[in-house]
Amino acid sequence: xxxxxxxxxxxxxxxxxxxxxxxxxxxxxxxxxxxxxxxxxxxxxxxxxxxxxxxxxxxxxxxxxxxxxxxxxxxxxxxxxxxxxxxxxxxxxxxxxxxxxxxxxxxxxxxxxxxxxxxxxxxxxxxxxxxxxxxxxxxxxxxxxxxxxxxxxxxxxxxxxxxxxxxxxxxxxxxxxxxxxxxxxxxxxxxxxxxxxxxxxxxxxxxxxxxxxxxxxxxxxxxxxxxxxxxxxxxxxxxxxxxxxxxxxxxxxxxxxxxxxxxxxxxxxxxxxxxxxxxxxxxxxxxxxxxxxxxxxxxxxxxxxxxxxxxxxxxxxxxxxxxxxxxxxxxxxxxxxxxxxxxxxxxxxxxxxxxxxxxxxxxxxxxxxxxxxxxxxxxxxxxxxxxxxxxxxxxxxxxxxxxxxxxxxxxxxxxxxxxxxxxxxxxxxxxxxxxxxxxxxxxxxxxxxxxxxxxxxxxxxxxxxxxxxxxxxxxxxxxxxxxxxxxxxxxxxxxxxxxxxxxxxxxxxxxxxxxxxxxxxxxxxxxxxxxxxxxxxxxxxxxxxxxxxxxxxxxxxxxxxxxxxxxxxxxxxxxxxx
DNA sequence: TTCGGAATGT
DNA sequence: ACATTCCGAA
Numbered sequence: 001x002x003x004x005x006x007x008x009x010x011x012x013x014x015x016x017x018x019x020x021x022x023x024x025x026x027x028x029x030x031x032x033x034x035x036x037x038x039x040x041x042x043x044x045x046x047x048x049x050x051x052x053x054x055x056x057x058x059x060x061x062x063x064x065x066x067x068x069x070x071x072x073x074x075x076x077x078x079x080x081x082x083x084x085x086x087x088x089x090x091x092x093x094x095x096x097x098x099x100x101x102x103x104x105x106x107x108x109x110x111x112x113x114x115x116x117x118x119x120x121x122x123x124x125x126x127x128x129x130x131x132x133x134x135x136x137x138x139x140x141x142x143x144x145x146x147x148x149x150x151x152x153x154x155x156x157x158x159x160x161x162x163x164x165x166x167x168x169x170x171x172x173x174x175x176x177x178x179x180x181x182x183x184x185x186x187x188x189x190x191x192x193x194x195x196x197x198x199x200x201x202x203x204x205x206x207x208x209x210x211x212x213x214x215x216x217x218x219x220x221x222x223x224x225x226x227x228x229x230x231x232x233x234x235x236x237x238x239x240x241x242x243x244x245x246x247x248x249x250x251x252x253x254x255x256x257x258x259x260x261x262x263x264x265x266x267x268x269x270x271x272x273x274x275x276x277x278x279x280x281x282x283x284x285x286x287x288x289x290x291x292x293x294x295x296x297x298x299x300x301x302x303x304x305x306x307x308x309x310x311x312x313x314x315x316x317x318x319x320x321x322x323x324x325x326x327x328x329x330x331x332x333x334x335x336x337x338x339x340x341x342x343x344x345x346x347x348x349x350x351x352x353x354x355x356x357x358x359x360x361x362x363x364x365x366x367x368x369x370x371x372x373x374x375x376x377x378x379x380x381x382x383x384x385x386x387x388x389x390x391x392x393x394x395x396x397x398x399x400x401x402x403x404x405x406x407x408x409x410x411x412x413x414x415x416x417x418x419x420x421x422x423x424x425x426x427x428x429x430x431x432x433x434x435x436x437x438x439x440x441x442x443x444x445x446x447x448x449x450x451x452x453x454x455x456x457x458x459x460x461x462x463x464x465x466x467x468x469x470x471x472x473x474x475x476x477x478x479x480x481x482x483x484x485x486x487x488x489x490x491x492x493x494x495x496x497x498x499x500x501x502x503x504x505x506x507x508x509x510x511x512x513x514x515x516x517x518x519x520x521x522x523x524x525x526x527x528x529x530x531x532x533x534x535x536x537x538x539x540x541x542x543x544x545x546x547x548x549x550x551x552x553x554x555x556x557x558x559x560x561x562x563x564x565x566x567x568x569x570x571x572x573x574x575x576x577x578x
Numbered sequence: 579t580t581c582g583g584a585a586t587g588t
Numbered sequence: 589a590c591a592t593t594c595c596g597a598a
Contacts (some may be wrong), residue, residue, distance in 0.1 A: 037590070080591085084592085085592080088593090090592095091580075092581090093592075096591075107580095110579070
């Protein structure tokens, strides 16, 4: 309510005639987080060179250092209209992200944190280039507005509505344009905060022409670069802008939006995902087969790139650790965030929340190959270490499965995809096979992990990353394309696996939802269950997406994804516009 | 410096 | 949910 939307109608549920899930709007409207979230803000700052004196990317992927804590705090405070903000407070907020796995602290380095992109799922694309090695300059434009709008982390929302989403029509009409609505800050133009906005604003100003459908985000999102390599992982844009290598040396103009590479007809990748990141299309499921079919048919016309607002989605479970309910006992665990001791069993089911959040998340996430590791490997100067290693989880396909225990992760159930999908076995879909190939020799269990990791050696030009995951249900096999049509992309590098059957699962597992634990154990349990579930109940099939398909022959998927993006974009527009 | 609990606000 | 504020502990 805070924002009134002129186009109320659209604001509500429909955009362009399509109905959007409510959750799509949540982000902005969500009460707690009024508008921008701290991490979005950080990202914003990071992408602007103007602030590089106060905060900047530092070494590895996602790692950034707050050079001037006070200033950052000031900026944040300004943005939130909290003049009393200081680094101590800001850092507390940052610390909360640890549990959410949005961030990690880089140990040993002052004021240095690192985004766990691994765990984040970018819904659209990552624009961020965190410099994996190189300097990260500014990331692409994060649409301010857009960024806010993140998709739901609530699983249920996302998935559950699956049906709704499913309808092909959904996204179809959405307009392509979007806007970045950066605005909306508290001050509305008043004083302080503005710096950021200023910049943003400028851009925005141009765009804004009015609430019309046309405002676009033209610049916003670049379509993906034609090919992303791992290296380029984060940087989304390839284009001319990519600055290469030298990081910080020059002046760095923030890259405006690069605009485009265009999508060629054949190759465009619509929106790509970053390789390493797992991205999930917002509504992954929905598109599933139905989309393919329908969209394919319906959408066809051009492929424009749709810009999409990129957004991150968090993956893991938020764990609700907080239970203060009487327990109090938890205190002990405090420090060691990671593994504390968890007495696991006792609390076996701390609370059973119905929310499938975790589930969803897990499901949502599609895992892809993680780049991060690669990067790390490549780069790993040995520095940072582990912290990320832990993260290694990246793979965790399912998501949150293993929390941070530094231990070896239990192999989660990666099985998901295997479970009963004949297809899988058939390999009709591209991915599976690959998976194996990569693994080569792993034990089954390990395989699973491996699978996710597989990316070890991506083919260089990694082409497009698939946005959408197709899901094949057991009964139906999606017509996945597969055919490599041209020489385009032969290498399949990524494979997404998705398990969607939330519903089913939920039913099947009543418990898994439990997830709320903050600590690992839950994860483990879940994993196990998941595994089991995978085999059994899970009938849910897992979806595997093949990137190839995208690139190659089936534009449909891509498109569908694009549609999504557009839709999202619109949403953001709406929001912002309002 | 960093961490995280607790209470509180939005 | 997501902070903000306060604060004691490493």
